[in-house]
Amino acid sequence: MAFKTVSTTTATRTSGAKLDLLNENLVTTAGVAVGGVTAAVAVGVATATAPAVVVNGALLSGLLVYSGHKHHEGEYLLPFLHTEDERTSLKAKADARKSARAAKALEDAPAVPA
Numbered sequence: 001m002a003f004k005t006v007s008t009t010t011a012t013r014t015s016g017a018k019l020d021l022l023n024e025n026l027v028t029t030a031g032v033a034v035g036g037v038t039a040a041v042a043v044g045v046a047t048a049t050a051p052a053v054v055v056n057g058a059l060l061s062g063l064l065v066y067s068g069h070k071h072h073e074g075e076y077l078l079p080f081l082h083t084e085d086e087r088t089s090l091k092a093k094a095d096a097r098k099s100a101r102a103a104k105a106l107e108d109a110p111a112v113p114a
Helices: 024-049 051-072 084-108
Strands: none
Touching: 024 051
């Protein structure tokens, strides 16, 4: 009866040192962690040195996201500045765009075999 030899070494790609401690996953995770800590420290320093700039940037970012959402939904950012007809017209245009996108998606979808 013949015996088979089984290798117990790990089959991972390594960083070149051939140590299990320096595999690609660990080195990548360490790089991401160092990058995250660096970014957090940079935000902390910016907040400590120029809090008004950071607050204004956050407010501007939030306003841009909010206005993009309102536009996508077919609404004005400041609806009280517009008449009811203008608001209805914008909403109808947004609904038409959504319907056109949905129809295009259905056209482009692969056929399902019966």
